[in-house]
Amino acid sequence: SQQGEEDPQALSIQEGENATMNCSYKTSINNLQWYRQNSGRGLVHLILIRSNEREKHSGRLRVTLDTSKKSSSLLITASRAADTASYFCATDAGTASKLTFGTGTRLQVTL
């Protein structure tokens, strides 16, 4: 399987803390994207980082990409209860624009 791995599988933190999720993948990529999924819902696109970029910010989100290690991380700062969701990384290897999803991290933010 070409599916990427994410860790941790599950993460529980308190509101205000930072949450870090990691993603590893197996093939060369054009870009890597992070998505969020609330329980039983579709996916919401969070951020895209290209293979020639090393870091990207969007609001409380910070994404890093290390192509030599084939890994990426998503940092959510000052987490809120509303951030509770599953987070998936997805890689675009340029093959017909298909995305390959990681296994996901379930984040629980408690008050």
Next chain:
Amino acid sequence: GAVVSQHPSRVICKSGTSVKIECRSLDFQATTMFWYRQFPKQSLMLMATSNEGSKATYEQGVEKDKFLINHASLTLSTLTVTSAHPEDSSFYICSARDTLLETQYFGPGTRLLVL
């Protein structure tokens, strides 16, 4: 951001019947749409790539005669689960690719339960 809709959001059917799921891109044209399947607490698995005006491209292990895909216009793709069985019960999600932004926008998903 762009909006993709799916219909129905939930469907319950008897074993042996066929179920059609629609995926629409509401504010952009999508030459390429994708169909995914997701089991509980698992990741999304790509089933097929739907190309406007041509045949769909199926991933390995996905039966094309079982999961019929039609992409007749730039805003609509349909997935028909033929002769559905209980093992086809799953969450089906479509996405539409915005070529300019290199991102995929996902529909809200369709939960299929086959009795």
